[in-house]
Amino acid sequence: MKNLSKTYDPKSFEDRIYEMWEDTGAFNAEIDKDKKPFTIVMPPPNITGQLHMGHALDQTLQDILIRYKRMEGYSALWVPGSDHASIATEVKVANKLKEETGKDKREFTREEFLKYAWDWKKEYGGRITKQCRKLGDSCDWRRERFTMDEGCNKAVNEFFIRLYNKGLIYKGNRLINWCPSCKTTLSDAEVEHEDKNGKYWYFRYPAADGGEGIVVATSRPETMFGDVAIAVRPDDKRYTDLIGKKVILPLVGREIPVIGDEYPDPEKGTGAVKITPAHDPNDFEVGQRHDLEVMSCINDDATMNELAGKYAGMDRYECRKAWVKDLEEAGYLVKTEDKVIPVGECYRCHTVIEPMISNQWFVKMKELAEPAIEAAKKGDIKHIPPRFEKIYLNWLYDIHDWCISRQLWWGHRIPAWYCDECGEIVVSATQPEKCPKCGCTHLTQDEDVLDTWFSSALWPFSTLGWPDKTPELDYFYPTSVMVTGYDILFFWVIRMAFSALEVTGEAPFEYVFLHGLVRDEQGRKMSKSLGNGIDPLEIIDQVGADALRFMLCTGNTPGNDMRFIPGRLENSRNFANKLWNASRFTIMNLLGEDDQFLPMADWDTAVLRDEDKWMLVRVNEAAKDITESLDKFELGLAAQKVYDLIWDEYCDWYIELVKSRLYGNDEEDKKTARFVLQAVLKDLLKLLHPFMPFITEEIYGYLPKEPATKDNPHSLLIRSSWPEYDPDMNYDDAVSKIETAMEIIKAVRTIRVEADAAPSRKLSMEIRTSALADVIPEIQGYIKNMANISSIKVIPVEETAADDVMTAAVKDAEILIPLQDLVDFDEEIKRLEKEQERLESEVARVEKKLANKGFVSKAPEAVVQEEKDKGDKYRDMLDTVTKRLETMRAQAGK
Secondary structure, three states: OOOOOOOOOOOHHHHHHHEEEOOOOOOOOOOOOOOOOOEOOOOOOEOOOOOOOOHHHHHHHHHHHHHHHHHHOOOEEEEEEEEEEEEHHHHHHHHHHHHHHOOOOOHHHHHHHHHHHHHHHHHOOOOHHHHHHHHOOOOOOOOOOEEEOOOHHHHHHHHHHHHHHHEEEEEEEEEEEOOOOOOOOEEHHHHHHHHEEEEEEEEOEOOOOOOEEEEEEEOOHHHHHHHOOOEOOOOOOOHHHHHOEEEEEOOOOOEEEEEOOOOOOOOOOOEEEEEOOOOOOHHHHHHHHHHOOOOOEEOOOEEHHHHHHHHHOOOOHHHHHHHHHHHHHOOOOEEEEEEEEEEEEOOOOOOOOOEEEEEEEEEEEEEHHHHHHHHHOOOOOOOEEEOOOHHHHHHOOOOOOOOOOEOOOOEEEEEEEEEEOOOEEOOOOOOOOOOOOOOOEEEEEEOOOOOOHHHHHOOHHHHOOOOOOOOOOOOOOOEEEEEEEHHHHHHHHHHHHHHHHHOOOOOEEEEEEOOOOOOOOOEOOOOOOOOOOOOOOHHHHHHHHHHHHHHOOOOOOOOOEEEHHHHHHHHHHHHHHHHHHHHHHHHHHEEEEOOOOOOOOOOOOOOOOHHHHHHHHHHHHHHHHHHHHHHHOOHHHHHHHHHHHHHHHHHHHHHHHHHHHHHHOOHHHHHHOOOOOHHHHHHHHHHHHHOHHHHHHHOOOOOOOOOOOOOOOOHHHHHOOOOOOOOOOHHHHHHHHHHHHHHHHHHHHHHHHHHHHOOOOOOOOOEEOOOOOOHHHHHOOOHHHHHOOOEEEOOOOOOOOOOOOEEEOOOEEEEEEHHHHOOHHHHHHHHHHHHHHHHHHHHHHHHHHHHHHHHHOOOOOOHHHHHHHHHHHHHHHHHHHHHHHHHHHHHHHO
C-alpha cells in the first residue's frame, strides 16, 4: 500500500510498529560523550501484578518524557524492571502451593519454598513487562532489571554492610508494627491509617490504699493485661496527690504505679492514660523514659497469651468482648462513649496491625535524613508540583528508625550470621569461616529477609551497576527525573533520596514528578472490593494504545487525581481518527497515478502564499510553547496544545484553505502546496509522537523519507529530531491577513447557524470597515471559498446598514448578510405556522388540565406545579414563534 487504509484501525499496526522499534534498536541508549544523558528508571511494578490504570498513567508520562528527550538529541535511557514484592509474592506462592499440594508453607523447607518462588517468578514475572509493551513503553529492554537479580543483590548486601559498619544499622528490642495475617513486621510507611467508628470504655482502677482510685479511657481494653502504669500530667491538679501511689489493675489484681509525664492530654478522656509499652508506640516512649517493665499480652497471630489468664488463646476482639463484659459485671466500667478512632491497617491485606515488642533490625534515620533534607532545601531535588516538598520535609523532620527485617522467606536474606557457640553477630555478604570472637566454625544466617523497600531504595543506582564503578553509572547517573504517584512519596521516594546521598554523595534524581491517582467516573479510588477497576489492556484492545495514552495525559495536571471518563476516551479516539483522515488526504495529494511521489518544491524553490506562511508560523510557535510545557512537566497542557494545532489549525483550516490550489492548474503552486502540506504534517507528527507514538510512526512511514543519519539509519519518526523554534521566522503580515479572514469566516458561519441557513446556500456580504478596506481584496478569495460567499462589498463605516440584514462584529469591521440570502421566507413561514399550531395545542391542553378541579385537588402538589411550569414554557415558546412569524411575513411582504 502506498497510502493509509480508509479506516483507522490501530490493531492492524500497533504490534507491528512496536516489533519494528525493538528490532531496529530504536529504544537503545548508548554512552555517547557527544550527547547529554537523560535517564529515567521505571518504578518497578510487582512481579505479582498486572498492568492497571495507575501503571498506565505512570508509564505514559515517563514514555512521553523519554521520547521527547530522545528526539531532542539526548542519549535517553529508560531502565525497565520489576520488584520482587516480598509480602505479596510470598502470599501468592503460598496460596498456589496450598492449592496444588494441600500443604501449608511451613510444611516445606525454606529451600523448597524458594525453588517454587523462583519457578513462579519465571512463569509470571515477565507478564507485566510484556503488557508494558502493549502500552508503547520505549524502554531499553536490554537493560531490564529485577530487584533480586545478581547485581541488585550485591548492591543490597553492600549497602547493608556499609550502614552496619557505620553504626547506622542495629538489632534490638523495639516496638514494631506487626501484621497478624502476613505474619511479618511492617514499617510505618506500610501502615495505612483510617478513621473508623469505635468506642472508648472508661474503667476505674481502684487505689491500692483503698481510695477511690483513677478512671482511665481506652479504645483497646484487651491490652490492659499489659498495663504497667497510669500516667498523668504533673501539672494536672486533679491527680497531683496520686503521683507516686499505686492502683490495682481491675480483676487482675496487679498493682501498678501512677506516674507523672508530659504525654497525657488533660483535655482528652479523663486526662489519665494507661501505659502499655508493649502495645502502643507512645506508651513505649513513656516506658523508656520511666524505665518501666515491658509486658506483652498478645501473640503474633493476634490471640491472647498466658498473661491474659482465662482469656488466653482467644482472638483479641473476642477477648475484648468477654473482658469488657466481665469488667462491667464486676462494677469497674464507668461509661462507654462512641468515638471515631484512627486504626492502622496493613497496606497489603488490610488486617488491623498490632504494635508489638520484637527483636528486629533497624536503620537509624536521623543521620541519614539530614542530607535528604538539605538536598531539597538547596534545590538538588526539586518536587513537581512544589507543594509536595513541604510534605517530604515534614516526614523527614519527624522520621523514626526504620524496621527493615521481615519474617519471610522470599526476599533479600539479611547478611548477618550468628555464632552457635557465643551468639556473636557477624555481618558479611558470604558465610564467615569462623566466629571472630570465639573461633567457632558453626554460624547460622539470620532467618529474616529485608524490607522490599530496602532494595528498591537503591534502584536509581543499583540498576546502573553500583557498587561497581561502571561506565553506565558514570554516564547516566544521577538520573534526571523520577516519575511516580504521590501516594508512594513516603514508601519510596524519600528512601531513594537518603540512600543515594549516603552511598553516592549525590541526589538520585534532579526532579521528582508526582502524579495523582486514576479514579473512576464518580471520583472513587479503583479497587477490587468496589469492582470499579478498569483494565487498560481491554481499553487498548477496544480503541488502541494511542487513544488511552492521550486520554490519560490530556487534562492531567501534576500531583492531582484524575477521573476515568469514557467520553474523554472517545474524544481521544476521534482525534486519532481525524488525524488519520487528514493524513490520508495529504498523502493522496502527494502521490501520482503511478503511486510515486509527485514533484514538490523545497525551501529554496517554494513560493509561499499567505496561508502557507500562517501555518508555518503556527507550527513554529506551537513548537516553542509545547517544548516549554514539556520542560515544565506540564504534559497535559502540552498535549492540549498539540491537539488544538492539529485539529483546529491543520485539519479544519489549513487543509481547507489549500484544497483549491491542489485541484488548480498552477503546477508550481501545487508543488509548493504539496511541500508545505507534508513538511507541516511531519512536524505535527513529531510534536504528537511522544503522546501517540503508534499512529504517528505509522503515518510518518508513508511520507517522503528523511535522509538517513548515524542516529537514525532507518529514518524512523522515533529517532527523528524534535522541531526547533526559529526566532527569525517572521511572517507577521501574512498571519494578520489569514487570521482576519478566519475571524470573518467564523462570523459568517455563526450567522448561518443563528439563521438556520444551510452551509450550501450562497450568500452575498457587505463589510462595513475603514481599517480593513485595503486588506479585504487580498483575503476575499479565502472568505468566498470557506464561507460560501458569492460577492463581497466593502462599505464605509459611516454608511447606515439596511434593516433587513443579520450582522456580526469582528475586529475593525462589521459583517452584514441580507436576510433574504439567509432565509427562504415561504418555507420558513410554513415551518413557523406548524410550530405555532403545535404550541397553541399544547397550551390549550395544559389549560384544560389545570381547569379540571378534580385533577388540581387530587394530584400531588408537585405534579400540579409541573403542569403549570409546562404551561409557562409553552406560552413563552409560542410568544417567540409568533413574533418570529410576524417578522417573516413582514419581510416577505405578506
